[in-house]
Amino acid sequence: MESKKLYIETFGCQMNVNDSERIISMLSVIGYSRTESASEADLMLLNTCSVRGGAEEKLYRRLANLRVHKKAKRELIIGVGGCVAQQEGENLMRRLPWLDLVFGTHNLHLLPDLVKSAENGEKCCEISFIDNERRLDLFPLVLGERSVSSFVTVMQGCDNYCSYCIVPYVRGAEVSRRSSDIIEEVTALAASGVREVVLLGQNVNSYGLKTEGETDFAGLIKMVATVEGIERIRFTTSHPKDMSDALIECFATVGKLAGHIHLPAQSGSDSVLSKMKRGYGREFYLKNIGALKSARPGIAITGDMIVGFPGESEEDFEETLSLMEEVRYADLFSFIYSPRPGTEAARIPESIDKKDKLRRLEKLQELQRGYTTENNRGYIGTVQKILVEGGGKLPGQLSGKGESGRTVNFEGEASLTGTFADVRIIKAYQNSLLGELLHTSL
Numbered sequence: 067m068e069s070k071k072l073y074i075e076t077f078g079c080q081m082n083v084n085d086s087e088r089i090i091s092m093l094s095v096i097g098y099s100r101t102e103s104a105s106e107a108d109l110m111l112l113n114t115c116s117v118r119g120g121a122e123e124k125l126y127r128r129l130a131n132l133r134v135h136k137k138a139k140r141e142l143i144i145g146v147g148g149c150v151a152q153q154e155g156e157n158l159m160r161r162l163p164w165l166d167l168v169f170g171t172h173n174l175h176l177l178p179d180l181v182k183s184a185e186n187g188e189k190c191c192e193i194s195f196i197d198n199e200r201r202l203d204l205f206p207l208v209l210g211e212r213s214v215s216s217f218v219t220v221m222q223g224c225d226n227y228c229s230y231c232i233v234p235y236v237r238g239a240e241v242s243r244r245s246s247d248i249i250e251e252v253t254a255l256a257a258s259g260v261r262e263v264v265l266l267g268q269n270v271n272s273y274g275l276k277t278e279g280e281t282d283f284a285g286l287i288k289m290v291a292t293v294e295g296i297e298r299i300r301f302t303t304s305h306p307k308d309m310s311d312a313l314i315e316c317f318a319t320v321g322k323l324a325g326h327i328h329l330p331a332q333s334g335s336d337s338v339l340s341k342m343k344r345g346y347g348r349e350f351y352l353k354n355i356g357a358l359k360s361a362r363p364g365i366a367i368t369g370d371m372i373v374g375f376p377g378e379s380e381e382d383f384e385e386t387l388s389l390m391e392e393v394r395y396a397d398l399f400s401f402i403y404s405p406r407p408g409t410e411a412a413r414i415p416e417s418i419d420k421k422d423k424l425r426r427l428e429k430l431q432e433l434q435r436g437y438t439t440e441n442n443r444g445y446i447g448t449v450q451k452i453l454v455e456g457g458g459k460l461p462g463q464l465s466g467k468g469e470s471g472r473t474v475n476f477e478g479e480a481s482l483t484g485t486f487a488d489v490r491i492i493k494a495y496q497n498s499l500l501g502e503l504l505h506t507s508l
């Protein structure tokens with residue numbers, strides 16, 4: 067029987083990317099194979115993100131565009147999952163009666179049954195939260211085609227309730243997967259040729275802290291490092307308030323742990339950090355940065371910043387710029403504040419107009435462009451150990467990442483994919499490096 071076609075679009079963070087891999091894997095069991103062409107689809111799913119303002123309108127616009135396919139093929143099933151689905155639920159079905167399926171962030175495991183019901187013409191909306199241990203078993207192993215690097219979800223949800231953030235409301239309470247399940251998944255991935263794992267969670271630093279008898283995150287990293295075949299370990303995202311000495315020590319002692327950490331500060335001003343309910347101050351943040359740089363000299367530090375938070379004065383904003391000067395981020399993701407429904411900050415009247423927010427964002431990004439260029443130029447002449455992921459920017463080129471997570475393109479044979487290559491960096495661009503192959507190490 068010819069397989070049915072699944073067309074899936076993923077928005078937002080790596081957690082959503084990993085969830086989409088799970089969705090593709092689960093639906094392959096009930097006869098769906100992935101297609102990149104919307105017009106070929108029998109089932110169309112949007113895995114959504116609601117972290118920024120305008121997420122809902124963006125989704126409605128995208129669905130309006132995709133509706134043409136439903137007009138062309140009546141039996142086409144269209145569904146929405148992820149954080150906007152969790153946030154909007156039945157409202158989505160009410161506003162778009164032609165939608166067939168809405169599923170929440172805790173209900174991926176129900177998708178095969180929900181799709182079967184939709185195939186029988188039923189309308190399904192399933193967004194119930196599962197806030198107990200049973201949720202741990204809802205992470206089916208991702209089967210099928212793997213690249214040399216793979217995401218592994220180690221925990222889901224967040225209990226921090228930063229005042230601007232919608233994640234705890236759409237992803238639920240923090241739950242850490244059993245380390246035994248994680249090691250089982252990593253071992254299976256290594257057996258299928260994966261050499262690098264990226265441990266995922268909204269706040270991986272608090273892994274295991276609320277689970278009786280479970281190891282903490284430093285312990286988990288050391289466990290993953292014992293899995294044969296796994297040569298490099300990365301993780302994201304960390305919350306500065308949960309940085310432990312044990313985790314920092316891992317950067318000094320666990321050779322397989324990549325020399326890169328993503329540590330979002332969000333602001334450099336203590337008064338803004340307290341309004342954001344981040345749970346740490348500027349000094350504590352910088353102390354951890356200092357400890358990380360001593361534990362792993364040359365470590366690449368990336369971060370996130372929000373500008374224009376209600377009440378952020380020009381002086382507060384200058385504190386953010388001066389923090390960047392002290393940290394010298396290798397890269398920085400920066401956004402203007404936008405109120406999210408149901409969050410504490412959404413009840414604080416906005417005090418900065420759009421024009422000023424954009425001016426601050428531009429000034430911050432211009433400063434960071436200088437640090438990123440300086441950081442990239444620092445690699446010229448050095449030899450980097452690159453995990454070769456596949457074809458590069460130009461014909462005849464390969465591409466992969468070094469410890470820092472920066473993409474490196476260099477000339478080489480495709481047969482090197484999946485191996486580690488020593489590459490001398492000869493040129494630096496804004497978002498990537500150019501190198502020349504020295505030799506490979508299997």
Ligand code: SF4
Pocket residue numbers: 224225226227228231232233234268269305
């Ligand atoms: S730590 Fe804060 S910003 Fe991050 S997901 Fe949790 S609530 Fe959101």
